[in-house]
Amino acid sequence: MSALAVIDERLLTRGHGLAGHRRFVRVLRSTRGAVTTISDAELMARIARRDEGALSTLYDRYAGATLALAERVLGDRAEGEDVVQEVFVRVWEDPTRYSEARGSVAAFVLSAARNRAIDRLRRRGARERATERASERLAKVSLPEPVDDTDKRVRRALDGLPEDQRRTIEMAYFDGLTQTELAQRLKQPLGTIKSRIRLGMGKLRDALLGVMEP
């Protein structure tokens, strides 16, 4: 393992997670002009070659974000950790499901986590309670301070959404509600819900497309 990779690993394992990794990449770029840390895509290629160290690194990069998402959807830490375990074992078992041409590794891992969490949510039939909890959390959530340019762009894009669009997208994303269910829940016409999703997602896409790292 190179010294740079060791530094990156320490940033990850000491709880800095993805933000620490991105800051590390930024520092490397500013001081050396080239990035020597291992890219997500390269990690996936190594996982495909049965390199368990690569899976360990990928886990360190995204386990924190994955658990935050799963816990937010399910409202339960233990069940969220089950999802984290399932996701990374699944990445190991079938890494060919990832295609670099179709998107980032982050999107691949987090989409898998969200799908599993929402499937669990739907199976246990507790959407009503989860939605109420999620709605309560919407007002209470306290986001971390942005640490780099990418974080700031994410924050600006999310904060820049009108409140009704952000709330509708978050309820769809975290609570797994369909458009029809959202219309009932928010007591709005279905056409209004469709417009909020279309406009809000369009703004996120325009603002954030192409900024994924590493």
Added chain:
Amino acid sequence: VSHAEFEDLCAAFALRALDGPDLEKLRAHLPTCSACRQRVAEFEESSTWVALGLAPVQPSADVKSAVMKRISGPHGQARPASGGGALSPLAAIAIAVATLALGAAAAAGWLYLDAAGDVRRLEAEAAALQADKAALELKAMTVDVVREDLRRAKQALADAQAHGAQAEADLAAAQAELERLRRIEALLQDLDTQIIPITKKLDERAGDGQVRLLWRGAELALVGEGFALRPDQTLQLWTTLDGKAVTSAGLFKDLRPGGGVVGLHTLPGPPGDVAAFIISLEDADGSPDPHAPVGPAILISE
């Protein structure tokens, strides 16, 4: 559903929020449209940032241990980590010790160096294959885009050809109608043309309808007005020859409400043999018998 409407559905589909008929329509559309598949992928990518806006929550150490244990089992088929992976300090020390031992052995022979060379070569080949795979995936996506554009271009050409054929048919029909009306106009202007009113009612169903016959030689033109016909009805002109035989001289086609020129026909026999003209009320296609009205005879020439 227009393509723009499909594009509008992609955001909700990427969020898994689409339901009902919209979901079915987009599911059927996506396999045929690379542009919409790309759009869905972009929305899925950007929706990920909703999750990345959350503060990370580190799982307990037990979770990672469980993951690594499961992938290292008999079904996991893991191999030891390569240089770029993340290893615990203990594992790194263990590997370092093992490497030192192997290095000591290798110092006496060529086996280790040869194996290390093989590993580098295989890793280089794997990297090259990975690059090839990425290039092929990009090529496949490009082929999809080009094929979709080609399919649309072919459809546009077929639509244009169909439109052109219809336009040609419409033009031919308009020219035929113009020719027919010019012949009727010439017939009307000819001083030798007789104008014969057929106004004697034989049946109440004639209503206030009247027919005037423009007759010159063997040519007949008919002008009708005042009839209240249903869409499934038509009038049919009959000639009685030598006072006995009855022969159809044509249907009143395209009789407009309020009247108009309705037909241009040729007498079925010598004009001198015509004794009378009769109008009958028939179904839309006329009488099935060419020598006798099936519907009621409603008008006759005096």
